[in-house]
Amino acid sequence: MTKITFENLGAIEFGEIEISQLTVICGENNTGKTYVTYLVYCLLKTWKHFVDINLNGILRELHKKGVAKIDLQENVASSWQEICAQALVKFEEQFPEMLASNSNLFSKLKLSVDIPLGTQWKTKSYKDELRSSTGNLLITINKLENSSIVEFAAPESESLVSHAFGDFIEDKLLELMLHESIPNVFIGSTERTGATIFRKQLNLATSNLVDLLSQVHKQGADSLTPHQLFETVYGKRDYALAVKHNVDFINQLPNTSAEEGELLKSSPNLLDIFERIVGGTYVTNNEGVTQFKPRGSNLKLGLGEASSSVRSLLIVWYWLKFFAKKGDMLMLDEPELNLHPSNQRRLARFIAALIKEGVKVFLTTHSDYIIKEFNTLIMLNQDSPKIAGILDKLKDYTSEDKLDASCVAVYMAKEEYILRPGGKRKTKARTLVKAEISKTLGIEAISFDETIDDMNSVQEAIYYGLN
Secondary structure, three states, X not given: OOEEEEEEEOOEEEEEEEXXXXXXXXXXXXXXXXXXXXXXXXXXXXXXXXXXXXXXXXXXXXXXXXXXXXXXXXXOHHHHHHHHHHHHHHHHHHHHHHOOOOHHHHOOOEEEEEOOOOOHHHHOOEXXXXXXXXXXXXXXXXXXXXXXXXXXXXXXXXXXXXXXXXXXXXXXXXXXXXOOOOOOEEEEOXXXXXXXXXXXXXXXXXXXXXXXXXXXXXXXXXXXXXXXXXXXXXXXXXXXXXXXXXXXXXXXXXXXXXXXXXXXXXXXXXXXXXXXXXXXXXXXXXXXXXXXXXOOOOOOEEOOOOOHHHHHHHHHHHHHHHHOXXXXXXXXXXXXXXXXXXXXXXXXXXXXXXXXXXXXXXXXXXXXXXXXXXXXXXXXXXXXXXXXXXXXXXXXXXXXXXXXXHXXXXXXXXXEEEOOOOOOOOEEEEEEEEOOEEOOOEEOOHHHHHHXXXXXXXXXXXXXXXX
């Protein structure tokens, strides 16, 4: 289980979070929830790019003999902590850029990351290959079951470009070894409803990349500096990496006649559950025009004509229909945006259904309805013969609507007395407090309970004062 510890992250002075099947962060406004979300997203999304495996010997052998092999246990797993420490230094340097922020804001940021390798990579077999644009086999990668040895073969070894093949090999080895620890992540940021306003900036970045490639074509690869490449691809922008990725996604929505994704093929009911929340379906034609078709109607509405909830849920629908796979992680910053309380409850049940299908979910929320619906699903998961009778009386629930408390982690952003690592006494700090979760009562969400109790007290005072 991936664990991230941090100090001085925005409003949060100290925090520690472990990624579970369902990870939820609650808290009042301006308590640092979005910063934590973006930290988790950026770490999981970019971590493999900062990990460096020494492949110099492998590449030399491939170029000389056409075959080579590496013992991943000996060359990677045994020194994984040191490899991660080096990657973390690189990540910390680039993190302010990923948030489109002044680096001074994070000058005191301290991070500690524990990303375990797991064991599945060693037990399973693995095969992959790389071919040229004309179909020629360039390199093969092969690993047998219950072995840490990976073998490579390059039929045309004399034509290998070492750095390009090194990147390919490293990507594939990390894909194999980190499959358990780092899921493929998709995020819906709070800016998702207005992401289309960033299209001009995105098109400008694309234009810059085309200009850079033209320069390389005319002047040769030596004319391209690492600084130019970074500035073009990851360079300074006015919005965070998560928002940019939402903009990228919206600008490349697939035609709705395209082939459905892996998760939906195995669990087609998920789309029906989600479309009951959004109230219809989306259609994108060959020209890239996207419209919304309300359920039970022949109307097709432009996105500007549809409700804000339709725009808010668009990217999740397209992710679910075309891209979602078992083992992925869906991150949602305030999924309740623009949703009626009844749909917030349905969304909670949809999230539980995703988890049951092997998808991890990470979300921040202000919604008491979502938390209380999770509580209901946790309570329905009890091993009791009475549950079947209860379900018969609950018309909106089925035997599938359950959530295992052991796979849920809820954190509240708030001020609390804590004992920091290495400290001798507790001090008050803005932090993340992990909520207690009961199999019989659900999540103890103190921040919501206090607000509701306060409202009830005010209403009781008014009522009894008048009577």
